[in-house]
Amino acid sequence: MDPKHSGFNTRLIHAGAFEDAYGSVSVPIYQTSTFAFRNAQHGAELFAGSDDGYIYTRIGNPTIKAFEDNIASLEGGVGGIATSSGMGAVSTIYMALLGQGLHMVSTASVYGPSRNIMEKHFSRFGVESTYVDTSKLENVDRAIRRNTRLIYVESPANPTIQITDLRAVAELAHQHGCVLAVDNTFATPHLQRPLEMGADIVLHSITKFINGHADVVGGIIITKTKEMYRTLRPLMVGMGCSMDPHQAYLALRGVRTLSLRVERSEENARQIARWLEQHPKVEWVRYAGLESHPQHELAKTQMSGFGSMMSFGLKGGFEAGRTLMDNVRLAILAVSLGGVETLIQHPASMTHAGLDREARLQAGITDGLVRLSVGIEDVEDLLADLEQAFEKI
Ligand code: LCS
Numbered sequence: 001m002d003p004k005h006s007g008f009n010t011r012l013i014h015a016g017a018f019e020d021a022y023g024s025v026s027v028p029i030y031q032t033s034t035f036a037f038r039n040a041q042h043g044a045e046l047f048a049g050s051d052d053g054y055i056y057t058r059i060g061n062p063t064i065k066a067f068e069d070n071i072a073s074l075e076g077g078v079g080g081i082a083t084s085s086g087m088g089a090v091s092t093i094y095m096a097l098l099g100q101g102l103h104m105v106s107t108a109s110v111y112g113p114s115r116n117i118m119e120k121h122f123s124r125f126g127v128e129s130t131y132v133d134t135s136k137l138e139n140v141d142r143a144i145r146r147n148t149r150l151i152y153v154e155s156p157a158n159p160t161i162q163i164t165d166l167r168a169v170a171e172l173a174h175q176h177g178c179v180l181a182v183d184n185t186f187a188t189p190h191l192q193r194p195l196e197m198g199a200d201i202v203l204h205s206i207t208k209f210i211n212g213h214a215d216v217v218g219g220i221i222i223t224k225t226k227e228m229y230r231t232l233r234p235l236m237v238g239m240g241c242s243m244d245p246h247q248a249y250l251a252l253r254g255v256r257t258l259s260l261r262v263e264r265s266e267e268n269a270r271q272i273a274r275w276l277e278q279h280p281k282v283e284w285v286r287y288a289g290l291e292s293h294p295q296h297e298l299a300k301t302q303m304s305g306f307g308s309m310m311s312f313g314l315k316g317g318f319e320a321g322r323t324l325m326d327n328v329r330l331a332i333l334a335v336s337l338g339g340v341e342t343l344i345q346h347p348a349s350m351t352h353a354g355l356d357r358e359a360r361l362q363a364g365i366t367d368g369l370v371r372l373s374v375g376i377e378d379v380e381d382l383l384a385d386l387e388q389a390f391e392k393i
Contacts, residue, residue, distance in 0.1 A: 150179050
């Protein structure tokens with residue numbers, strides 16, 4: 001079977017498959033740090049790249065490769081670079097494409113640490129950055145300078161659920177000779193494929209929907225071209241943020257059910273978002289599937305569904321948010337997202353606490369914003385849980 005010509009769900013199950021001597025149906029865990037060369041000539045060929053076998057697990061490993069090939073196929077890219085965490089993917093991209101005197105434009109409400117590491121650490125090496133609301137194209141246009149090399153967009157963004165017009169930003173980036181990287185963690189390739197809309201690089205925290213079971217931390221980068229793959233891969237290997245074979249095995253097992261999980265959790269999310277929208281204690285709800293979302297129409301043009309991430313503001317502000325979180329019983333008070341279980345958290349005091357308040361507010365993260373990652377439980381139970389917690393406010 002040539003997975004390139006199969007449908008998305010067939011590729012979910014079969015892309016990245018390989019044959020071993022025993023006909024293993026699931027990809028085995030090659031839990032080895034190093035690989036024996038057949039002889040001196042074979043070792044030399046592996047290092048020269050004329051043999052694409054394996055040398056050492058930090059550089060490559062069959063289980064990791066199966067996972068990389070699977071996700072690359074789902075995103076429609078030429079190759080995958082799996083990393084030890086989502087932040088490993090983010091750092092690899094920054095490290096490979098930026099340098100002394102170069103500039104990046106990014107989404108103001110990106111995942112907090114993606115911004116923090118740039119502003120606090122890459123800046124020490126002379127890398128410049130500007131954060132804007134990328135859901136407004138003119139902001140991106142204005143922020144691009146002569147030394148801009150990378151446009152780094154998260155859409156939908158964490159946790160504001162702002163949507164960026166990926167086709168328009170890709171065009172703008174390329175007009176200015178910039179690379180466009182898109183963090184596709186919230187949407188997943190099931191709902192959105194940025195490479196098909198002109199992006200050069202896609203990345204994921206696979207800790208989230210791709211693995212989906214809250215038991216793996218990992219990341220992946222997918223590139224549109226071989227050239228970009230060859231630019232990024234040595235940086236990942238050199239920084240040593242490779243995935244582990246066991247991580248890759250679990251992530252590959254998790255991703256098989258991506259479509260089923262995403263569709264089921266989206267169905268729950270839609271009902272919860274509507275319920276929140278009419279709740280008297282809720283001031284606003286941001287869910288891409290609601291007509292009230294400012295970029296709902298845009299979302300429809302670039303996503304095939306709206307996923308299961310949402311945020312909402314409570315009329316009672318910060319204190320109401322804390323009360324809600326102290327009283328939920330089924331929804332779990334925890335950071336992370338995209339698993340089969342519903343998680344709730346408070347970005348101002350948790351995921352985005354590393355940013356100062358002014359930067360948080362500029363990014364749309366108000367003190368009372370609550371983020372909800374809806375799981376695949378029975379929606380009646382989730383609604384009942386939220387209702388009893390709301391009563392305590
Ligand atoms: N990109 C996005 C959009 C994320 O949400 C996260 C983690 C990362 C990158 C980094 O991935 P990691 O290194 O954790 O695998 N987001 C988290 C969150 O919202 N709560 O806890 C982690």
